[in-house]
Amino acid sequence: MPLLKNGVAVADDQWVRVEDDAALPEDCHALVSMTRWLKDRDTLLTRNKPIGVALAAGDNPDEIMGDLDRFGLIAVDFPVFKDGRGFSYGRLIRHRGKFEGELRATGGMLVDQLHYLVRCGFDAVEGDKRITEAAWAEALSRFSNVYQPTGDGRQTVMQKRHAG
């Protein structure tokens, strides 16, 4: 699956997804499920290499809100593009939890959702092959204004109106 971060294609993803029942490799950036994180938290914390956590739709992000600064990557899965729970997860993790690492959307997103994903705090997308650098650039330049404050730093229409 092609991976883009901040609009740029990433050729070699350093993160390795580790299955729940697999042994944890020592020398890599390991991405584990939230289930595994909650189960093996203490052991995982003893590792010296970066750790990432992958949320499935239906996982409760509140359960990791206290641990956000432990993660280098948080991946949020969109099982199908119509399942929009991940947009809220993104906002909670990035805008409420002030997560500073990589927030990656994985699964079935459409190019047409990129703008929303970025506004909800995602900086990386791994999914559809139609999500190219050009498509990313076009999607993000589509709308010159936004109505909603999301914590992404963009000035809203309301703020522009009252900026004097």
Place this chain on the structure above:
Amino acid sequence: MYRYDEFDHTMVKERVAEFAGQVRRRLAGELTEDEFKPLRLMNGLYLQLHAYMLRVAVPYGTLSSKQMRMLAHVARKYDKGYGHFTTRQNIQYHWPKLTDVPAILEELATVEMHAIQTSGNCIRNVTADQYAGVAAGEIDDPRIWSEILRQWSTFHPEYTFLPRKFKFAVTGHANDRAAIKVHDVGIVIVEGDDGKPAFDVYAGGGQGRTPMIAHLVGSKIPARDLLHFSDAIMRVYNMHGRRDNLFKARIKILVHALGPEEFARQVKEEFAKGGAGEDLKLPEGEIERIRAYFAPPAYETLPDNDAGYTQALVDNKAFALWARTNLAEHKVPGYAIVNVSLKPIGGTAGDASDAQMDVVADLAETYSFDEIRVTHEQNLVLPNVKKADLFEVWQRLAAADLATPNIGLISDMIVCPGLDYCDLANARSISIGQMISQRFADLDREHDIGELRVKISGCINACGHHHVGHIGILGVDKKGVENYQVSLGGSADENAAVGDIVGPAFTEDKIVWAIETIVETYLDRRQDGERFIDTYRRIGVDPFKETLYATA
């Protein structure tokens, strides 16, 4: 009225360009129909039984003359010369070509109109009391708050892929004309403890196959918290609403499953957390900026009674009959609210021809400070007519077949498009409405029967609001034959209630007889001054069952 500024204009223009690109990608095969579907739906474009259908947003049911003329133009140029006003205060066109849609949207954008969020699993066009700003006794104008909600919900990055569609309705009056308690979120403007407008927020109402009346989940929410509180509701719903079953995905199911108290607690907790919502606090300056757009027009100072109007009522029986049902009390002396009936006897409820739309636009421009409203009961309103002008306005409406004196009466039905257009329908609705209307064509008799809200849906999705009709009619499919189930005692106002199913469904050739029998039973049993709904609430369903099924 609200006027777009450069930001709103740009937003709509960029959306038109985006959708034109999506249509191009679909036609080039770069998007599958499954992928294109939610994108076109969020631009109001449905695929129905025979053709595409385009639904154009009329935010909180408010239109200018210029906008109405554009709607007429679209009907003429791109459709078959008519449009259909809906229970969401929108208009839909039933015969546009896919390839014309980007051009239609471009034309609409020139008059600050669009089809954004008239469909899809997003926050839909916000609806409001059609008498907003003009009704005597209103606490505050719901258009102000609806416009604030409109901007906030437009292209919301977090809430555009919800479990299911989501509908807000707002009223500023104790008499609820916006059916707020059968909406996902219904907002009632109340007076806050500081004397300023505040909001009672109801959630979890809805119709469809599981009709439910909304529960109060927040009372006297201060104005500055309107968006923040709405955001908390949306986040709880987006995270926890069911996505495994289309029929259980609306917020009403979540509210019901959790219980209204637990749902309200979760919303309150989410609201209190902050960090992803507290920047939604509404600054006083923004509220006042929006309020200024809805400042009252330059009314003349007039005596409340106009001699010419009073005389015309005496001289002209047809005019007097119309004035009795189609006018409503205006807050300013010497003015009236005029209801324009889109329910001619035997016609299609909610349909208007291009010529009729032009007539209404002209009348609004000359006599109603350039303003028109669409009602959720599928009629139009001229909200600001001088009593001295009423006779002239009536004559011109009558000449265009827009003055049927039946507002609130039995032939003023809500009717969904049904099996004539809709691919979800089990049965026809339009023809049933027409038959009932023709049976009660004697308008003197209709006036004698009095207020009676009949609502017809062609399937369980309840677009025709049958659950909340005084008499509700639901089309069902019985082994390939169209049948009609009748419910009684529903209500969409401040005393909202879901009707009781009266018994086995009726065949098409018996349904008009059944309605006639229900009306006769009411007339036999009513006491002085009782409306149908009052009698029903007093005597219950049994007397109606007896007369309907006695011979069975």
